[in-house]
Amino acid sequence: MKLIIAVIQPDMLNQVRESLVAAGITRITVSRCTGRGKATDEETLYRGQTVAPTLIPKIRLDIACNDDFVDTCVQSIMKAAKHGEKGAIGDGKIFVVPLEQVYRIRTEESGGEAI
Amino acid sequence: MKLIIAVIQPDMLNQVRESLVAAGITRITVSRCTGRGKATDEETLYRGQTVAPTLIPKIRLDIACNDDFVDTCVQSIMKAAKHGEKGAIGDGKIFVVPLEQVYRIRTEESGGEAI
Amino acid sequence: MKLIIAVIQPDMLNQVRESLVAAGITRITVSRCTGRGKATDEETLYRGQTVAPTLIPKIRLDIACNDDFVDTCVQSIMKAAKHGEKGAIGDGKIFVVPLEQVYRIRTEESGGEAI
Amino acid sequence: MESLHTPIEKKSFGLNKLWAVLGAFVLLIPEYAHAETPDLPIDTGTTAWMLISTALVLLMVPGLAMFYGGLVRTKNVLGTMMHSFAAMAIVGVLWVVVGYSMAFGPGTGWAGWDWDFFLLRGIEDKLMEIEVNGQAMAIPWLVFAMFQGKFAIITPALISGAFAERVRFKAYCIYIALWSLLVYVPLCHWVWSSDGFLAGKAIDFAGGTVIHISAGIAGLVAALYLGARRGYPLTAMHPSNLVMTMMGAGLLWVGWFGFNAGSSVASGLQTAQALTVTQVAAAAGAFAWILIEAIHHKKATSLGTVSGILAGLVAITPAAGDVTVVGAIALGVIASIICYFAIAMKNKLGYDDSLDVFGIHGVAGIVGAIGLTFFLRGAEGRPEFGTQLWYQTEGVMVSLGYAGVVSFVLVFVIDKAIGLKMNDEEQMAGMDHSIHGEHAYGMLNLD
Amino acid sequence: MESLHTPIEKKSFGLNKLWAVLGAFVLLIPEYAHAETPDLPIDTGTTAWMLISTALVLLMVPGLAMFYGGLVRTKNVLGTMMHSFAAMAIVGVLWVVVGYSMAFGPGTGWAGWDWDFFLLRGIEDKLMEIEVNGQAMAIPWLVFAMFQGKFAIITPALISGAFAERVRFKAYCIYIALWSLLVYVPLCHWVWSSDGFLAGKAIDFAGGTVIHISAGIAGLVAALYLGARRGYPLTAMHPSNLVMTMMGAGLLWVGWFGFNAGSSVASGLQTAQALTVTQVAAAAGAFAWILIEAIHHKKATSLGTVSGILAGLVAITPAAGDVTVVGAIALGVIASIICYFAIAMKNKLGYDDSLDVFGIHGVAGIVGAIGLTFFLRGAEGRPEFGTQLWYQTEGVMVSLGYAGVVSFVLVFVIDKAIGLKMNDEEQMAGMDHSIHGEHAYGMLNLD
Amino acid sequence: MESLHTPIEKKSFGLNKLWAVLGAFVLLIPEYAHAETPDLPIDTGTTAWMLISTALVLLMVPGLAMFYGGLVRTKNVLGTMMHSFAAMAIVGVLWVVVGYSMAFGPGTGWAGWDWDFFLLRGIEDKLMEIEVNGQAMAIPWLVFAMFQGKFAIITPALISGAFAERVRFKAYCIYIALWSLLVYVPLCHWVWSSDGFLAGKAIDFAGGTVIHISAGIAGLVAALYLGARRGYPLTAMHPSNLVMTMMGAGLLWVGWFGFNAGSSVASGLQTAQALTVTQVAAAAGAFAWILIEAIHHKKATSLGTVSGILAGLVAITPAAGDVTVVGAIALGVIASIICYFAIAMKNKLGYDDSLDVFGIHGVAGIVGAIGLTFFLRGAEGRPEFGTQLWYQTEGVMVSLGYAGVVSFVLVFVIDKAIGLKMNDEEQMAGMDHSIHGEHAYGMLNLD
Numbered sequence A, B, C: 001m002k003l004i005i006a007v008i009q010p011d012m013l014n015q016v017r018e019s020l021v022a023a024g025i026t027r028i029t030v031s032r033c034t035g036r037g038k039a040t041d042e043e044t045l046y047r048g049q050t051v052a053p054t055l056i057p058k059i060r061l062d063i064a065c066n067d068d069f070v071d072t073c074v075q076s077i078m079k080a081a082k083h084g085e086k087g088a089i090g091d092g093k094i095f096v097v098p099l100e101q102v103y104r105i106r107t108e109e110s111g112g113e114a115i
Numbered sequence D, E, F: 001m002e003s004l005h006t007p008i009e010k011k012s013f014g015l016n017k018l019w020a021v022l023g024a025f026v027l028l029i030p031e032y033a034h035a036e037t038p039d040l041p042i043d044t045g046t047t048a049w050m051l052i053s054t055a056l057v058l059l060m061v062p063g064l065a066m067f068y069g070g071l072v073r074t075k076n077v078l079g080t081m082m083h084s085f086a087a088m089a090i091v092g093v094l095w096v097v098v099g100y101s102m103a104f105g106p107g108t109g110w111a112g113w114d115w116d117f118f119l120l121r122g123i124e125d126k127l128m129e130i131e132v133n134g135q136a137m138a139i140p141w142l143v144f145a146m147f148q149g150k151f152a153i154i155t156p157a158l159i160s161g162a163f164a165e166r167v168r169f170k171a172y173c174i175y176i177a178l179w180s181l182l183v184y185v186p187l188c189h190w191v192w193s194s195d196g197f198l199a200g201k202a203i204d205f206a207g208g209t210v211i212h213i214s215a216g217i218a219g220l221v222a223a224l225y226l227g228a229r230r231g232y233p234l235t236a237m238h239p240s241n242l243v244m245t246m247m248g249a250g251l252l253w254v255g256w257f258g259f260n261a262g263s264s265v266a267s268g269l270q271t272a273q274a275l276t277v278t279q280v281a282a283a284a285g286a287f288a289w290i291l292i293e294a295i296h297h298k299k300a301t302s303l304g305t306v307s308g309i310l311a312g313l314v315a316i317t318p319a320a321g322d323v324t325v326v327g328a329i330a331l332g333v334i335a336s337i338i339c340y341f342a343i344a345m346k347n348k349l350g351y352d353d354s355l356d357v358f359g360i361h362g363v364a365g366i367v368g369a370i371g372l373t374f375f376l377r378g379a380e381g382r383p384e385f386g387t388q389l390w391y392q393t394e395g396v397m398v399s400l401g402y403a404g405v406v407s408f409v410l411v412f413v414i415d416k417a418i419g420l421k422m423n424d425e426e427q428m429a430g431m432d433h434s435i436h437g438e439h440a441y442g443m444l445n446l447d
């Protein structure tokens, strides 16, 4: 099992979620964050002037999935999170972390079926 | 050492924290998130009508603990986070991730005693 | 590759970021959280009275880096996040989690060079 | 509201000559004439109340921006508030340029016109006659024009709730500019100008038909034509900030005192009556909605409470000068009940009047306009009950019909010409990001 | 504030016959009589000021909702704001139905009554005599009834801060309804009605004893009876939104001008004096609190600043018509100092008056009521210093005693009957979720 | 605004004897004399409007706190709002103690003085003569003193935007106290007091030179002297809450009606004209800014819209009593255009006038003060165009020069003496944490 952590642009959240759902992955945890990768400047207007923000608002997705779903999941995110064909700086990253155990609180199930 | 990540219902935060404290686990990091598991509908009223939210507000707990505490920790959360005897959809999940190293910033200690 | 998760005091965010940048680490994801470690009381005034908060506002940093950067990263954070020479309770923790894979969404690169 | 006011000029009007000539030349507009009129004393008390009423009605616009802004999703907050602020900017300018002249200038047909009112240049120094304690007094004409201008601003802003979270800003701006000239101004002329064809028949003290019903039906038409927001109703769309919605409701309530009591164009008995029934109807509406929810859902919500406040306020608007306190309680309660079920029905029908503009403003406006007939305070010269009921129904039908048809044409034409609805990508990214390039709550992410 | 106003009827009152008969029949209420009275001219200026004062006092209710809402924890924000909004709905209706009649109707005992005031039906067309520049003029009676009604609304809303974050909504609604009839109305009658037994003795210009002391002691009694919030004081309970608290304080300050200066029921010299000392006391209170904190903690807080504003405003309330500017500065400063230490003492005693209703409103109310004696502007017919001091003390004691006892009985009975306090699970989940089924700030989580 | 008002005493002034003696003794201040003056009737209408104008101007202070607070980063929100609130506390007290006496007391040089105005003790019962419909009437003198006091409060608060996010609270408090006495009060005396040397020459109806230009230049000087915030301009500093900024702009617009229309010290024709042009200029300013951004960036922003509102409001401030509606449109549009480019130029020059105090208040103030000459409504006794233009330029230069120099000296001295700028650590941690020990939005983290 893996825990997939993706950091994406906020305006792409809906696209990514729909892409994931289309791939059969509905379970997800989402939170707000800010970040900085290679991103330099996002066009944001401050009183009519274009400014370069330091920490840029992002969305973080946490998805736990069984090993055979990892690729589908990564591909779905990658496909949908890109701005334009070639992608844009700031489009984000995906991190894959090993996941040792999962429990479903409601049923107290654990392991792969609890995911 | 493990990093235990639990996603629970917001209204259960206090119960879960008290249950953890009772089990001797006081150190914790908490954040807001939204999510979707098997959850279908939470009863939320919109101008008097019952609507089905898509991303549902949740609370995320991150707890680092030594291996011998993992079970206690998981059980404490599971016990307290449930709505009613049988649990309810949306009650949440617990994820266990391996934790390789911990440092306490104040003392620069590391390893199990820094947890 | 490792995922370094640091929980620090909010007033130290800028110091820590600058220290990291000085060490050549610019990529980072930041989010808000609250937490409780050994911390007892932070001095916060409530209508002129000093009160002890339970969950204390903190900042969480997530930094993915290659193995040879882990030490630099941890040291930079540790150095900068401390209040005063000896540190103060509440200064935070650093957690190191194994990271199996990284993808850069824009270029679809993966592995160490995508970090 | 009295609609016939004899113009009185105070002293010779002196626009800077240069500009007058330049203006007249460039814009090819005629010089305006002004008759000599007798010199009435200004009543400072009435003037004070009309000034502050004007300020109070303006307060309703940011109040509305807050009310609506709190109900949409976080990614659309600024865009939604901009709908109200754009109305302040655009209609604020349009009204003084041509709007007032069209609405209150002489003319018996679609609208009026008076070159003296163009840019308000003929009335800057004039007085408007009012009656105080049986004597002829005056208020500065401008204050009446400004008070009315605030009504013109808020009406299109009300509509924006119906197609919230899915219209393009530029097209929206064009829409409200045209709507205010082609829908609001004629209705205002018909009902409130002395030679309007509904004047003196339908009672519409502060704008049930002119404002709430017309905005309500315009919203409904637009919501139906544009279709729902992407994802609606499968995806729930939660309010981003109910706290701000409550604040907005508070400001609306306060501002509504100016709206209704100011419509007496006086500071006297009827003013006090209008303020009283406004207060009472708002309280009764909120009270009723709380009760309904408590009975129906076992939970009274804050959104329900503020919806009840609005329902009560809207319902009392046409009636504020003419019904008793008992009538105000009744109208508030009835409006809340009917609006509650209207919104329930909307949810069944499934169309996306996002913030219930028709469900609250349209429905409660109709409740008030028709319902007031049953609670009229006795007064000399009132027509019989049946006649009045017919007048009221006629007013409602004219407003629904005219505003409905013209609004539809406007939405249709603008949408075909330049596209009124945001496409899917824009909707998913949110108005703030895709249209305004801004971020409402920087504090939510770290800075 | 003058409390004797001769009723003057303007023109024959004409409630729609049908409804009158129906109402009278169904409710078994007597027809009301009304004497013919002379026709005084309306003073539009005073009317304008009283209208706007009424609006300003209403503005204080959302202001209070914001003030309190910002101080509670995030999970209780809507529930806390609903306490103020529920007062607008419930007391807003109750006041016009029976409250005004009980408070200002004739009667020398516990309360008054006048069938003419029931549903305000006998005064809708009547005027109230006032004196303007030595001449008899009038204002519409309704505006006085409405102005007073806003006071009735805000008083129970003030109490809610004392048991914030732990009461059930339904029980709270019943509590404020009963409290307003059984505590507020009698006190109001005793102090402000012409035949009240404290009238003409204790100076209480705008409601120190009637409003702030009574609300303060009621809050204290309820806080003591109900006990602390779960976790208090071990768990710190941080304000969710101090920014909103500051906004609320700003609106309260502005609204307080209506509260105090409107209480002159005039638009003249005393009105200006009341407005002036209100402004000065608020500034002095804030100034003092900033200084105290700067000295005591080396840090001036925003919460301290707004607490100082409130302390100053409360202290000047009973005194606003009668003290000098120097007195206003003194009262503001003294109130801040005493409130500061009162809150420190509360924290030592450990009871949970959550938002310091007694610590601010009760204490500063007492400071103002007693302290005003030392700073009275000279005026004819004032009793001697000692006598006045006794009158003031008497007023304070009556308010503390009566409001304290009746509030205790109310809290006790309601709690035993249907349960006033939320249970542990409800408190842990928060009012918004467990009582109202809502979520204040959707924006905090992603939508 | 008329600046010569004959003092009229209403009735014998009676400060409590004890306190008078005590006060006089302790403070070593002379007893004040007061001449017997004739008894004019109070005009309740004008009084009502001046009272409410006073309240409206106070509303602008929390409005400004919200406007500024929304534009800074989350860690500095409370500290920024405290700048406005501290002005309410500190200048609020200073004004009544000595400010009013210095500004409006007799004296032809740097400032005036009148022991009667000290602590307002000589005017508590006095009336100020006004003209109503050609007759001599009066308003309570205090209301004029309070109205002016609100201007004194808001002016230093405006400055705080220029050095936002980087000044120490204690030093800031000292700065505004001194600034208000050494810069504001003299300018106010020169322009608005009857014996001020600019009185009757430069037209400055509601405070272009006295308020906006002086605050603008003071801000610029302080921003230049103190240097930029740490990280500026490399690090972008995003607004924490544009939604609150919009709310604040809404309140400012509403409050500005009191600011400008109240400056007529009347409730008549000029009052209505001032209100009208205020409304029109704000709308035109917003409209223009929206258009500029739409053309220049293809996106109209909410921050641009509110900046346009402010630019329009500031520009019309000196002109409000004297220009035509057409002039108001022109001034609003021109101010927005020039401010837009002024801010663009600031960004090129790279100094850190954080919230564009000079870019909006200074620049639009100058646009209004000079530009009004071109749009004056004809009136008897106006000097020729060229003369007036020179008067206006003189006023602007005096304000820029005097306020600029004295502000520089103040900033310099205070900085050297106790340190005005926060050090790097304090700036990084934020004002709320390091200076006030508070946390603005507890809701952002979990509680």
Ligand SMILES: Nc1ncnc2c1ncn2[C@@H]1O[C@H](COP(=O)(O)OP(=O)(O)O)[C@@H](O)[C@H]1O
Residues within 6 Å of the ligand: A007, A034, A035, A036, A037, A038, A039, A056, A058, A088, A089, A090, A091, A092, A093, C027, C028, C029, C030, C062, C063, C064, C065, C104, C105, C106, C107, C114, C115
């Ligand atoms: N090494 C990293 N560690 C933590 N977060 C990262 C890292 N690299 C990128 N991120 C996160 O991903 C976001 C987007 O990164 P991006 O600028 O698209 O990276 P790149 O330019 O390398 O494609 C950043 O804002 C940051 O939040």
Ligand SMILES: Nc1ncnc2c1ncn2[C@@H]1O[C@H](COP(=O)(O)OP(=O)(O)O)[C@@H](O)[C@H]1O
Residues within 6 Å of the ligand: A027, A028, A029, A030, A062, A063, A064, A065, A104, A105, A106, A107, A114, A115, B007, B008, B034, B035, B036, B037, B038, B039, B056, B058, B088, B089, B090, B091, B092, B093
């Ligand atoms: N596979 C998953 N990956 C990430 N988050 C998950 C996953 N499954 C559940 N969650 C999180 O847990 C929350 C509660 O899930 P829940 O609906 O209780 O799951 P279930 O119905 O399977 O018990 C969700 O809202 C989501 O935030």
Ligand SMILES: Nc1ncnc2c1ncn2[C@@H]1O[C@H](COP(=O)(O)OP(=O)(O)O)[C@@H](O)[C@H]1O
Residues within 6 Å of the ligand: B027, B028, B029, B030, B062, B063, B064, B065, B104, B105, B106, B107, B114, B115, C007, C008, C034, C035, C036, C037, C038, C039, C056, C058, C088, C089, C090, C091, C092, C093
């Ligand atoms: N074992 C843990 N698991 C999760 N979070 C922790 C743990 N220990 C500490 N933290 C986080 O680190 C923050 C700071 O901890 P701190 O009080 O400095 O710890 P210590 O006193 O042990 O140095 C806490 O507020 C909490 O958010």
